Amino acid sequence: MTKRLLYTVILLLALLLVSCGGNTPATEAPAVEPPPTSYEEAPPPAPTEEPASEEPAAIPESTFDPQPPDGQRVEFQSTDGTALVGYYYPAAIPDAPVVVLMHWAGGDQTDWQNNGMIAWLQNRGANGGKDQSLSLQSAIYPVMPEGVSFAVFTFDFRGFGESSGSFDPTGGMMDAEAAYAIVKTLSSVDPTRIAGIGSSIGADAVVDACVEGCLGAFSLSPGGYLGIPYPVAVKMLDDVEKPVTCVASEDDHTSVAACDSAMGNYYQSMIYPGSAHGDELLQAPNNPDGIGELIFDWLALLFGIA
Numbered sequence: 308m309t310k311r312l313l314y315t316v317i318l319l320l321a322l323l324l325v326s327c328g329g330n331t332p333a334t335e336a337p338a339v340e341p342p343p344t345s346y347e348e349a350p351p352p353a354p355t356e357e358p359a360s361e362e363p364a365a366i367p368e369s370t371f372d373p374q375p376p377d378g379q380r381v382e383f384q385s386t387d388g389t390a391l392v393g394y395y396y397p398a399a400i401p402d403a404p405v406v407v408l409m410h411w412a413g414g415d416q417t418d419w420q421n422n423g424m425i426a427w428l429q430n431r432g433a434n435g436g437k438d439q440s441l442s443l444q445s446a447i448y449p450v451m452p453e454g455v456s457f458a459v460f461t462f463d464f465r466g467f468g469e470s471s472g473s474f475d476p477t478g479g480m481m482d483a484e485a486a487y488a489i490v491k492t493l494s495s496v497d498p499t500r501i502a503g504i505g506s507s508i509g510a511d512a513v514v515d516a517c518v519e520g521c522l523g524a525f526s527l528s529p530g531g532y533l534g535i536p537y538p539v540a541v542k543m544l545d546d547v548e549k550p551v552t553c554v555a556s557e558d559d560h561t562s563v564a565a566c567d568s569a570m571g572n573y574y575q576s577m578i579y580p581g582s583a584h585g586d587e588l589l590q591a592p593n594n595p596d597g598i599g600e601l602i603f604d605w606l607a608l609l610f611g612i613a
Contacts (some may be wrong), residue, residue, distance in 0.1 A: 391485060392468065552577070553565065
C-alpha cells in the first residue's frame, strides 16, 4: 500500500468516528411555570361560632297596687258652673274600663250602693255578705268572671243629694256631660272605655250625653225626660255604632213607649211584666228575672268580655 492510500484510509476512518461518536447528553427542559392569575385565592373561611343563646328577659312583676274599693269623693262642675259631687270607686286592675251610674228622680247616687250595682261592677268582694240586704241584692247579678273589674263613678244631679242647684232638663244634660268628662281624668282608668247605666232621668242622660263621652248606654225606664226624644238620642248613638239597651215594665207606659219607639242595628229592648220603674227594677226581691244577666251581656258586648 502506498503512502497516499494509507492517508486516504486514515482520513476515512477519522470521518467515520466523528459521525458515529457518542451523543452529547441532552439538557433537561426548564419547568414551565403556570401562568400567573389575576387574583389571589382567599384562604378557606374560618368556621363561624354559634352565637351564644341569650337568656330570655325576665318579665317584670306588676307594680300596680290597687286603691281601696271605697268611694272617693270628687267635686266637679257642670259646664254652667253648677257645683256637683260624685264618688269614684276604683277597680282591682290598672287601666280599667269605667261605668258611670246616673240615678233616678226618686233618689240619689246612694241608690247604686243600696242595689248592689257598685260592688258587683268592681268585683272586689266589697261589701259582699256584710248584711242580709246586700246578700239579697247580689243575687240579682251573675258572677263576674275572674279578673274582670270595672271602675265606677256615681254623682248627684243638680238639686239632688250633695250637688248644688235645682234640677231642670237642660241642666241635667249638662251634668251628664260633665260626669262623662270628669271620669277621663281619674287615676287608673282607661279614658277610651267608658259606658253609662242610668235610671229614669238617668236612663235618658246616659244616652243623651254619650255621643262624645262613652261607648254605649243601658237605660232603665227612659222617657225623654231631658227634652230629647229617646228614639232620637238612640239613633245618634246607633249611627256611630254604639250599643244601647232599653228596659221597661209593661205597665210603665211612658217607658214602654220610649223603648218601643227606638230602633237600630246596635239597639235592643226588653219589656218585663209589672209596673216597676227605674231603680225599682233592681230592688230585690221584686226585680224581674234575668235583668242582671241582661246587663252583663251588654257589658260583655261593649267591652269584649269573653
